[in-house]
Amino acid sequence: MTETLTKAPAVTADTLAAFSDAFNRHDADALMRFMTEDCIFDAAGGSEIHGARFTGRAAVKAAFEAVFRTFPDAHWGHGRHYVAGGRGVSEWVFTGTHAEGWRIEAEGCDLFEFRDGLIAVKRAFRKERPKQAA
Template sequence: MTTATPLAASPVTADTLAAFSDAFNRHDANALMGFMTEDCVFDAAAGPEVYGTRFVGRAAVRAAFEAVFKSFPDAHWGHGRHYVAGERGVSEWVFTGTHTEGWRMQAEGCDLFEFRDGLIAVKRAFRKERPKLPA
């Protein structure tokens, strides 16, 4: 008798990262979390530590993403370019958004990813530091 072997998870591709970016632009936290492992890690671009601010686990990562959407109701990551090499990937983008305090941001940035079992396990965000622009 043979035992069925579960199918391996589909590998993450540049199209996967493009779909992940599209979910960010829709501000769709449910869709975003569907791309990520249960024990995912998100290192935000800003924060007191060398890695920025770290969020661990789906609940914390989701809350961090939702906080961005709340602070920047028109947040958009445009001009996306996405690359995958094995279990790592990169997304390049230009972030634009108007903060609820009334100032605007426009800056180039990128995300560095680590994948596991066809999902995003780690997302590290990097963004140019620029002065706040008038809205």
């Protein structure tokens, strides 16, 4: 009997667009379906050289949910998505009102690494801007 091995579908620009759509819906469960079990998320801010790092689905999901609580109207607009082999980039403009009342509008991007048709690493980068009144 010959065993058929199925290869995971490659991540495409459309995959990254769907991932971005899940962010804009604030749907952490949907986001995690795009990511590996041992995924890594490096947030745009934090005290380490890579920002704040979250490892594993539970920690990454909690980090995403914290963003949605901190910026209840968070939105990543004007998305452009690119994939080259096992890596990808999403460019966007982040807008949101912080729970403390100030607004942000800043360009940013995510750098991705893929494995087995899923996102293994997401590194977020965002322009640093002064706080704006809401």
